[in-house]
Amino acid sequence: MNxxxxxxxYQIGPVYRRDQPAMxxxxxxEFYQCDFDIAGESEPMLADSECVLILTEVLSGLxxxxxxxxxxxRLLLDGIFQCCGVSEALFRPICSAVxxxxxxxxxxxxxxxxDKGLADEPIERIRQLVLTPRGGADxxxxxxxxxxxxxxxxxxxxxxxxxxxxxxxxxxxxxDQVRFDLSLARGLDYYTGLIYEAVLExxxxxxxxxxxxxxxxxxxxxxGMFTKKDIPCVGLSIGVERLFTILEQMHKAKEQKIRTTATxxxxxxxxxxxxEERLRxxxxxWRAGLPAAHSLRSNPxxxxxxxxxxxxxxxxxxxxxxxxxxxNKVKLRCIASRKERLVDRDSCVDEVRAELASLAAAQQKTEx
Amino acid sequence: MNxxxxxxxYQIGPVYRRDQPAMxxxxxxEFYQCDFDIAGESEPMLADSECVLILTEVLSGLxxxxxxxxxxxRLLLDGIFQCCGVSEALFRPICSAVxxxxxxxxxxxxxxxxDKGLADEPIERIRQLVLTPRGGADxxxxxxxxxxxxxxxxxxxxxxxxxxxxxxxxxxxxxDQVRFDLSLARGLDYYTGLIYEAVLExxxxxxxxxxxxxxxxxxxxxxGMFTKKDIPCVGLSIGVERLFTILEQMHKAKEQKIRTTATxxxxxxxxxxxxEERLRxxxxxWRAGLPAAHSLRSNPxxxxxxxxxxxxxxxxxxxxxxxxxxxNKVKLRCIASRKERLVDRDSCVDEVRAELASLAAAQQKTEx
Numbered sequence: 001m002n003x004x005x006x007x008x009x010y011q012i013g014p015v016y017r018r019d020q021p022a023m024x025x026x027x028x029x030e031f032y033q034c035d036f037d038i039a040g041e042s043e044p045m046l047a048d049s050e051c052v053l054i055l056t057e058v059l060s061g062l063x064x065x066x067x068x069x070x071x072x073x074r075l076l077l078d079g080i081f082q083c084c085g086v087s088e089a090l091f092r093p094i095c096s097a098v099x100x101x102x103x104x105x106x107x108x109x110x111x112x113x114x115d116k117g118l119a120d121e122p123i124e125r126i127r128q129l130v131l132t133p134r135g136g137a138d139x140x141x142x143x144x145x146x147x148x149x150x151x152x153x154x155x156x157x158x159x160x161x162x163x164x165x166x167x168x169x170x171x172x173x174x175x176d177q178v179r180f181d182l183s184l185a186r187g188l189d190y191y192t193g194l195i196y197e198a199v200l201e202x203x204x205x206x207x208x209x210x211x212x213x214x215x216x217x218x219x220x221x222x223x224g225m226f227t228k229k230d231i232p233c234v235g236l237s238i239g240v241e242r243l244f245t246i247l248e249q250m251h252k253a254k255e256q257k258i259r260t261t262a263t264x265x266x267x268x269x270x271x272x273x274x275x276e277e278r279l280r281x282x283x284x285x286w287r288a289g290l291p292a293a294h295s296l297r298s299n300p301x302x303x304x305x306x307x308x309x310x311x312x313x314x315x316x317x318x319x320x321x322x323x324x325x326x327x328n329k330v331k332l333r334c335i336a337s338r339k340e341r342l343v344d345r346d347s348c349v350d351e352v353r354a355e356l357a358s359l360a361a362a363q364q365k366t367e368x
Numbered sequence: 369m370n371x372x373x374x375x376x377x378y379q380i381g382p383v384y385r386r387d388q389p390a391m392x393x394x395x396x397x398e399f400y401q402c403d404f405d406i407a408g409e410s411e412p413m414l415a416d417s418e419c420v421l422i423l424t425e426v427l428s429g430l431x432x433x434x435x436x437x438x439x440x441x442r443l444l445l446d447g448i449f450q451c452c453g454v455s456e457a458l459f460r461p462i463c464s465a466v467x468x469x470x471x472x473x474x475x476x477x478x479x480x481x482x483d484k485g486l487a488d489e490p491i492e493r494i495r496q497l498v499l500t501p502r503g504g505a506d507x508x509x510x511x512x513x514x515x516x517x518x519x520x521x522x523x524x525x526x527x528x529x530x531x532x533x534x535x536x537x538x539x540x541x542x543x544d545q546v547r548f549d550l551s552l553a554r555g556l557d558y559y560t561g562l563i564y565e566a567v568l569e570x571x572x573x574x575x576x577x578x579x580x581x582x583x584x585x586x587x588x589x590x591x592g593m594f595t596k597k598d599i600p601c602v603g604l605s606i607g608v609e610r611l612f613t614i615l616e617q618m619h620k621a622k623e624q625k626i627r628t629t630a631t632x633x634x635x636x637x638x639x640x641x642x643x644e645e646r647l648r649x650x651x652x653x654w655r656a657g658l659p660a661a662h663s664l665r666s667n668p669x670x671x672x673x674x675x676x677x678x679x680x681x682x683x684x685x686x687x688x689x690x691x692x693x694x695x696n697k698v699k700l701r702c703i704a705s706r707k708e709r710l711v712d713r714d715s716c717v718d719e720v721r722a723e724l725a726s727l728a729a730a731q732q733k734t735e736x
Contacts, residue, residue, distance in 0.1 A: 008629075008661075013381070042664035043643060053654075171644055172651035275411060276539055283540035286421075293376075296410035 005231055006040025012240065034058075037235030039223070045161050047234045048194045048218060049168035055198055055214055055236050056175050062243060063250075066203045067213075068177050070134070071196045072184040073162055074217070076143075079154030080182070084125035090118060092189060098130055099185035102199075102211065106131065134179040137166040161194065186217060193218030194234070200246065213246070214238040259313040265352055266314045267294040268305040270321030270331075275299075277320050281330065281348075285318075288349040309335045315359050316352060334359070373599055374408025380608065402426075405603030407591070413529050415602045416562045416586060417536035423566055423582055423604050424543050430611060431618075434571045435581075436545050438502070439564045440552040441530055442585070444511075447522030448550070452493035458486060460557060466498060467553035470567075470579060474499065502547040505534040529562065554585060561586030562602070568614065581614070582606040627681040633720055634682045635662040636673040638689030638699075643667070645688050649698065649716075653686075656717040677703045683727050684720060702727070 012034045021028050036054055038047040052069060059067045077098065078091050086094055097112040106127060113123050125148065132139070140163045149155045162180060169178060178196075186195040195217035216236030224230035251258050265285055267278045278294045285292035293314075295305055302319070309317050319331040319340075330348050332355060333340045343351040380402045389396050404422055406415040420437060427435045445466065446459050454462055465480040474495060481491050493516065500507070508531045517523045530548060537546060546564075554563040563585035584604030592598035619626050633653055635646045646662045653660035661682075663673055670687070677685050687699040687708075698716050700723060701708045711719040 006664075038664075040664065043666040046643070046647075046664050049647075053651075057654075167644070168647055171647040173655055174651075275414070276535070279414075279417075279536055279539040280541075283421075283542075286425075287541060296374075296406075296408065296414050298411040 004039070005229075008036075008038050010034065010036045032240040034238040034240050035235060036238075037233055039231050039233045041232060042234075045164040045168060045194070048161075049165050049172060049174075051216060051234050051236050052165070052169060052178060052196055053172050053174045055196065055216075055238075056177060058238055059198060059214070060175065062247065064200060066201045067198050068179050068201060069196055069198050070179050070181040070184045071162075071165065071194065072181055072186075073158040073194055074191050075154045075193060076158035076162070076182070077185060079152045079156075079158060080126065080129050080149065081122075082154065083149050083152050084129070085122040086118060086126075090116065094118060094126070095185050096187065098126075098183060099187050101130070101183045101185070130182045132182050134181045136176075136178070136180060137163065139180045140166065158193075165194065186215060190219045190222045191217040192220045196236070212239075213243055257313060261293070261312050261314070262291045263293045263312070263314045264316060264356055265290055265292040266305065266309050266317045267292060268302060268317050268319045269300070270302050270319050270324075272299045274320055274325075277325060281318060281320060285349065285352070290349065290352060306333075306335070316355055318348060318352070372407070373597075376404075376406050378402065378404045400608040402606040402608050403603060404606075405601055407599050407601045409600060410602075413532040413536060413562070416529075417533055417540060417542075419584060419602050419604050420533070420537060420546060420564055421540050421542045423564065423584075423606075424545060426606055427566060427582070428543065430615065432568060434569045435566050436547050436569060437564055437566050438547050438549040438552045439530075439533065439562060440549055440554075441526040441562055442559050443522045443561060444526035444530070444550070445553060447520045447524075447526060448494065448497050448517065449490075450522065451517050451520050452497070453490040454486060454494075458484065462486060462494070463553050464555065466494075466551060467555050469498070469551045469553070498550045500550050502549045504544075504546070504548060505531065507548045508534065526561075533562065554583060558587045558590045559585040560588045564604070580607075581611055625681055629661070629680050629682070630659045631661040631680065631682045632684060632724055633658055633660040634673065634677050634685045635660055636670060636685050636687045637668070638670050638687050638692075640667045642688055642693075645693060649686060649688060653717065653720070658717065658720060674701075674703070684723055686716060686720070 013032065014030050015033045015035075016030050019027070019029065036051065038050065040047075052071065055069055056067075074095075077095055081091050081094055082088075093116045094113055097109050097116065100109055100112070110123050110127065113126070114120070129146075129148070132142075135142070140159055143149060143155070144159055166178075166180075184195060184197055186197065195215075197212045197215035199212055214236060216234070218232070218234040220232040221230060223233060248258065267281050267285070269275070269278050275298050282292050282294050295308070306317065308314070315335055317333040317335060319333060321331075324330055324342070324345075327342075328345045329342045330345055331340050332343050332348070332351055334355065336359075381400065382398050383401045383403075384398050387395070387397065404419065406418065408415075420439065423437055424435075442463075445463055449459050449462055450456075461484045462481055465477050465484065468477055468480070478491050478495065481494070482488070497514075497516070500510075503510070508527055511517060511523070512527055534546075534548075552563060552565055554565065563583075565580045565583035567580055582604060584602070586600070586602040588600040589598060591601060616626065635649050635653070637643070637646050643666050650660050650662050663676070674685065676682070683703055685701040685703060687701060689699075692698055692710070692713075695710075696713045697710045698713055699708050700711050700716070700719055702723065704727075
């Protein structure tokens with residue numbers, strides 16, 4: 001269409017699923033998602049490892065430390081099915097049964113496989129493989145030596161990929177929270193290579209088991225289904241609403257307040273009839289790019305203005321009264337410490353910036 | 369619903385209009401818009417002047433200098449209609465006729481008024497008023513003295529508002545591009561007070577007459593139509609796609625390239641088989657928060673990598689070769705000047721930051 005054959009892109013916005021809504025589980029047809037994708041030719045596993053790294057960066061950046069990224073490879077699953085004696089026609093149905101392992105017991109999954117026409121012996125052989133403990137590059141080596149898989153072309157190629165993935169992630173300095181997990185299958189049919197999924201483990205701050213919060217994989221044939229040319233792609237989707245709900249719970253558990261305003265400075269009047277002076281000062285702060293606000297009432301009480309700052313977490317108040325105006329000063333109040341000092345009106349932007357920087361530094365020190 | 373009775377909010381996203389699409393004029397049912405609104409009780413014209421200021425900030429911030437914000441007041445229009453002998457039932461229909469003055473001649477608008485049942489005399493009286501030259505606070509004073517309007521309660525209240533508006537805008541340091549224009553009517557029925565609209569005037573860079581690119585006003589009764597309680601509101605909408613189309617034309621006219629990537633550093637290999645070293649360096653830059661990228665091919669040619677930087681406007685390349693690796697160095701190349709220098713591998717993040725800062729400073733100097 002637009003002849004683009006390679007790009008990196010991200011998008012945050014509403015997306016739609018063709019599915020019956022399940023409101024009680026927060027599953028709507030329209031929901032918010034953050035997507036990242038890399039399209040175009042790439043050295044094997046290079047774009048893929050970048051996607052896995054980005055997934056860890058997003059979760060770490062949002063303040064999560066209790067996540068695991070489970071990785072697996074569609075070709076490896078197919079290879080395993082082949083080695084276990086599953087006919088090719090059953091690859092996808094059996095894969096979709098494996099996908100339920102995070103919600104169902106092995107017995108239920110085995111029953112589904114059996115219902116789909118698979119004999120007991122291949123089911124048992126699949127069990128022995130996909131329920132292998134999770135691992136890292138070590139698991140790749142183990143699987144290479146596994147006599148049941150040796151010589152299978154799909155397995156060999158997939159293990160080469162997985163071994164590259166772990167090497168690249170190591171070079172990129174990716175956090176050590178990536179686990180090779182043969183029981184990961186991912187629901188969507190269009191994946192063709194690496195697949196991954198991020199799960200949050202319960203913590204003291206957030207003991208809800210929430211399952212998958214993000215996932216993705218390689219889909220080399222999807223673009224070709226809609227255009228004349230295959231364009232190899234790899235990408236990930238992050239469930240924004242789900243993560244935000246969890247973050248809210250975590251903040252609540254820690255009794256942390258969530259700020260709903262970006263205001264850093266609140267311009268207060270100490271006496272009546274100073275509305276126009278407040279406006280003049282706000283204009284000065286806004287032109288300097290400082291997120292400032294003031295009361296939209298003409299004569300608010302000083303205590304009410306301070307209370308607003310405390311309630312909403314605005315860190316600094318600038319106060320003007322008759323005497324400050326006369327002396328060309330403003331009073332700078334640090335809301336948390338209640339300390340006040342007079343500063344020159346002309347340098348108040350710099351004073352506010354310095355105060356904000358010192359508050360941020362103190363905050364960072366507390367958190368360490 | 370959520371009991372919120374006051375807020376400032378902005379939103380950028382898809383919105384929908386219930387209208388027949390006019391594709392050729394770029395008028396779709398779904399389009400992108402940036403909205404800003406202030407809800408809740410406010411001293412008269414205080415929130416309103418903040419909205420007008422924000423409108424000028426957005427347009428200036430996007431690099432436009434050739435804009436005018438036309439302002440008017442719905443109550444003033446109604447007062448004028450009353451003074452001219454229009455019956456109250458005709459206020460909205462006549463207002464909607466005035467709204468067409470930016471696209472149609474006065475004769476066409478007068479014909480519409482006549483078709484809607486207005487006599488020739490009131491039409492002529494309206495003409496004399498709404499076609500008054502545009503102005504600022506001076507026009508407010510002129511209208512106060514206009515014998516045709518004197519004593520009308522709606523006119524008096526609206527003129528008090530307009531006079532406050534100009535005083536507040538002056539205190540806020542709002543650019544002098546706001547024009548009081550009695551012929552501005554705005555299409556939507558729900559406005560109850562101040563209305564405004566931003567228009568771009570043709571310039572040598574962009575001689576297309578594009579008309580309105582943003583607009584808004586006070587709508588004190590709209591929330592009450594959907595909830596039990598009236599909540600006074602004022603806001604504005606900016607036509608994002610329209611502005612971006614115009615910006616593109618302007619860049620084209622100036623032969624300025626529009627960058628489609630945010631990448632600031634491109635990691636290049638000077639020899640074959642250095643893919644893994646590129647990854648290691650990329651990881652280092654990414655962890656430092658620098659927007660870095662590299663080729664997804666295993667052995668790209670150095671010239672191809674430089675060409676990519678030139679084509680996409682990436683300002684800096686970091687080059688690694690065997691000798692750099694041996695000496696724990698990287699070569700920093702400034703793409704525009706083609707100047708290269710060796711820097712220590714350990715301090716390359718700081719070197720890149722310093723180079724970017726000096727490039728930005730030089731750029732700013734050129735633009736002045």
